Amino acid sequence: MQWLELLSDYTFQNVVIGASLLGLISGPLGCFAVLRRQSLLGDAISHAALPGICLSFIITGSRDIGGIMIGSLATGSLAALIMLLLTRKSRLKTDAGLGVCLSLFFAVGIVLLTYIQGTSNAAQGGLEAFLFGQAAATLRSDLWVMGGVTLVTLSLLAAFWKQAKLVTFDAEYARTLGMPATAIEATLTAMVALAVVVGLQMVGVILMAAMIVAPAAAARQWSRHLGTMLAIAAGVGIVSGVSGATISTLSRGLATGPLIVLTATAIVLLSLALAPGRGLLWGIMKHYLQKAELQKRQLLYTLYKHPARPASRRLSLSARLTLALLKRQGYLTRSQGEADWGLTTTGQAKARQVVATFEEVAP
Amino acid sequence: MVTSASAEPALSINNLTVSYHNQPVLWDINLDIPAGVMAGIVGPNGAGKSTLIKSLLGLVPSLSGEVLVHGKPYAAQRKRVGYVPQRSSVDWDFPTTALDVVTMGLYGRLGWFKRPGRRERKEAMDALDMVSMSELAHRQISQLSGGQQQRVFLARALVQQADVYFLDEPMAGVDATTERAIIDILRRLRDAGKTLIVVHHDLQTVGTYFDWLLLLNVRVIASGDAKDVFKIDNLRQAYGGQIALLGDHESLTFPASKVT
Numbered sequence: 001m002q003w004l005e006l007l008s009d010y011t012f013q014n015v016v017i018g019a020s021l022l023g024l025i026s027g028p029l030g031c032f033a034v035l036r037r038q039s040l041l042g043d044a045i046s047h048a049a050l051p052g053i054c055l056s057f058i059i060t061g062s063r064d065i066g067g068i069m070i071g072s073l074a075t076g077s078l079a080a081l082i083m084l085l086l087t088r089k090s091r092l093k094t095d096a097g098l099g100v101c102l103s104l105f106f107a108v109g110i111v112l113l114t115y116i117q118g119t120s121n122a123a124q125g126g127l128e129a130f131l132f133g134q135a136a137a138t139l140r141s142d143l144w145v146m147g148g149v150t151l152v153t154l155s156l157l158a159a160f161w162k163q164a165k166l167v168t169f170d171a172e173y174a175r176t177l178g179m180p181a182t183a184i185e186a187t188l189t190a191m192v193a194l195a196v197v198v199g200l201q202m203v204g205v206i207l208m209a210a211m212i213v214a215p216a217a218a219a220r221q222w223s224r225h226l227g228t229m230l231a232i233a234a235g236v237g238i239v240s241g242v243s244g245a246t247i248s249t250l251s252r253g254l255a256t257g258p259l260i261v262l263t264a265t266a267i268v269l270l271s272l273a274l275a276p277g278r279g280l281l282w283g284i285m286k287h288y289l290q291k292a293e294l295q296k297r298q299l300l301y302t303l304y305k306h307p308a309r310p311a312s313r314r315l316s317l318s319a320r321l322t323l324a325l326l327k328r329q330g331y332l333t334r335s336q337g338e339a340d341w342g343l344t345t346t347g348q349a350k351a352r353q354v355v356a357t358f359e360e361v362a363p
Numbered sequence: 364m365v366t367s368a369s370a371e372p373a374l375s376i377n378n379l380t381v382s383y384h385n386q387p388v389l390w391d392i393n394l395d396i397p398a399g400v401m402a403g404i405v406g407p408n409g410a411g412k413s414t415l416i417k418s419l420l421g422l423v424p425s426l427s428g429e430v431l432v433h434g435k436p437y438a439a440q441r442k443r444v445g446y447v448p449q450r451s452s453v454d455w456d457f458p459t460t461a462l463d464v465v466t467m468g469l470y471g472r473l474g475w476f477k478r479p480g481r482r483e484r485k486e487a488m489d490a491l492d493m494v495s496m497s498e499l500a501h502r503q504i505s506q507l508s509g510g511q512q513q514r515v516f517l518a519r520a521l522v523q524q525a526d527v528y529f530l531d532e533p534m535a536g537v538d539a540t541t542e543r544a545i546i547d548i549l550r551r552l553r554d555a556g557k558t559l560i561v562v563h564h565d566l567q568t569v570g571t572y573f574d575w576l577l578l579l580n581v582r583v584i585a586s587g588d589a590k591d592v593f594k595i596d597n598l599r600q601a602y603g604g605q606i607a608l609l610g611d612h613e614s615l616t617f618p619a620s621k622v623t
Binding site: 035037159160161162163165166168169170172173174175176177178179220223224225226228229 | 417420421422441444446448452453454457458459460463464467468470471473475476478479503519
């Protein structure tokens with residue numbers, strides 16, 4: 001009953017559609033940013049959107065989403081450009097260049113924001129909402145603009161799929177094939193700026209970088225092809241957008257943007273731990289299984305090669321565990337109390353196998 | 364066919380100078396590499412071997428100079444040139460398969476919008492087969508060994524069906540089997556009339572691998588037939604006396620592969 005009411009709620013519909021659009025665009029484009037090691041560039045671009053928002057407000061005098069998008073796109077791209085120039089032409093390293101750009105543009109943005117707040121313009125109320133996003137204020141007309149940007153960006157990506165993929169993997173090689181690699185790289189960066197612009201209303205400039213990086217990072221764990229990675233990233237983006245929006249609507253008063261980001265981050269953590277093949281848990285498990293297997297073989301080998309040798313008093317815990325395990329599996333017997341371990345017939349056979357493989361490897 | 368190829372150089376470089384900031388990396392390179400040879404580029408670290416290849420391919424801007432591939436400027440001859448970059452130049456954790464990487468070699472031919480189809484996949488499989496990697500075609504590239512990754516890169520260049528191949532240290536950090544396999548493939552290509560230009564760092568094998576040689580240290584120290592170039596005086600000039608040599612005057616034996 002509550003759900004039906006929720007689904008027919010106008011604001012909730014807007015928020016959910018907006019969040020889905022954001023996930024749809026930021027996931028795939030974030031993949032390229034992450035694979036090109038430009039995750040933080042998204043952060044710089046999104047922080048640099050703030051002065052654009054303010055400038056557009058100063059010029060147009062309204063909070064119309066079109067103007068704000070153009071403004072933030074302009075300053076965001078400018079920041080990316082300055083960052084690239086700084087790292088290419090000066091001795092600044094990429095991280096330092098990013099840091100300089102990010103804080104410079106964000107500081108200018110905050111100064112402009114306080115300047116606008118100082119002027120008594122009635123329409124300025126809530127401009128600071130772009131810092132952390134204000135999902136509930138999303139209008140139907142905003143959604144059309146966001147949808148349009150998403151559609152154009154994704155179709156562009158589909159059309160130049162080959163180029164985007166090769167330039168991301170190996171830009172120099174792409175250049176030798178005659179591709180305008182620099183232009184394609186610039187376009188991919190500009191597209192990240194577009195994704196940021198779509199997310200301004202939902203999650204705001206400060207947390208937007210998470211929406212670029214998190215779905216891509218999660219998707220990389222589960223995918224074997226670039227195409228699947230993009231699809232999964234879009235899925236993760238949409239799921240976190242929708243669930244973040246839902247949680248925030250159900251528990252009144254909690255900010256939507258940060259909840260979306262938190263959901264996305266939770267998915268990243270789960271993926272890092274659990275993804276088959278790449279997940280940390282599997283890695284740890286595999287490590288211990290292999291170690292146990294090796295220890296088992298090594299013990300069998302030793303007992304077979306040096307049967308007369310009495311067991312040392314101080315066995316390590318892992319050795320004792322392995323001995324107990326081997327006994328349970330029927331490979332070992334323990335005669336005369338504590339000290340003497342002996343191989344059973346099956347143990348002998350198993351040990352011969354181990355010895356044979358060892359002798360095969362190291363003659 | 365062979366006579367015309369031997370008359371016209373596969374690669375000719377005139378007055379090539381490349382600088383990095385204001386430090387010259389390559390100084391006034393003049394060079395003709397005949398067609399159908401396996402040419403080695405040898406020199407100490409920082410001699411500009413990789414930079415030479417990259418500037419020929421237009422990846423590094425040059426101050427001056429002209430590069431002709433089979434008599435025409437490189438830009439007009441892109442399709443006749445294949446490139447095998449250093450293995451370490453890309454991130455191998457990219458989500459893709461060996462076959463897919465090889466297919467990338469055909470992207471230039473496909474033009475802007477055409478997608479690789481069955482025919483392209485077949486060609487890529489054939490190239491993988493040539494480097495004995497067809498069984499690993501669908502393996503993630505991050506799960507390949509260094510030698511296998513190098514073979515994938517070689518296959519990606521093979522699929523281009525070029526006439527002139529540039530290879531940047533293809534033997535760096537690969538196992539002995541792969542080195543053998545790569546050399547065999549390169550020799551086969553040379554015997555088919557292709558020109559191979561290989562940056563190489565292992566002086567021990569230079570004499571056996573190459574039939575044409577460029578000794579480089581910012582300037583051209585010596586170039587020409589490997590037999591004439593691979594001489595102690597030239598090497599000493601290129602490597603600046605730090606070279607340790609054993610054995611008698613002409614048969615050069617080096618104590619280790621890493622001569623700095």
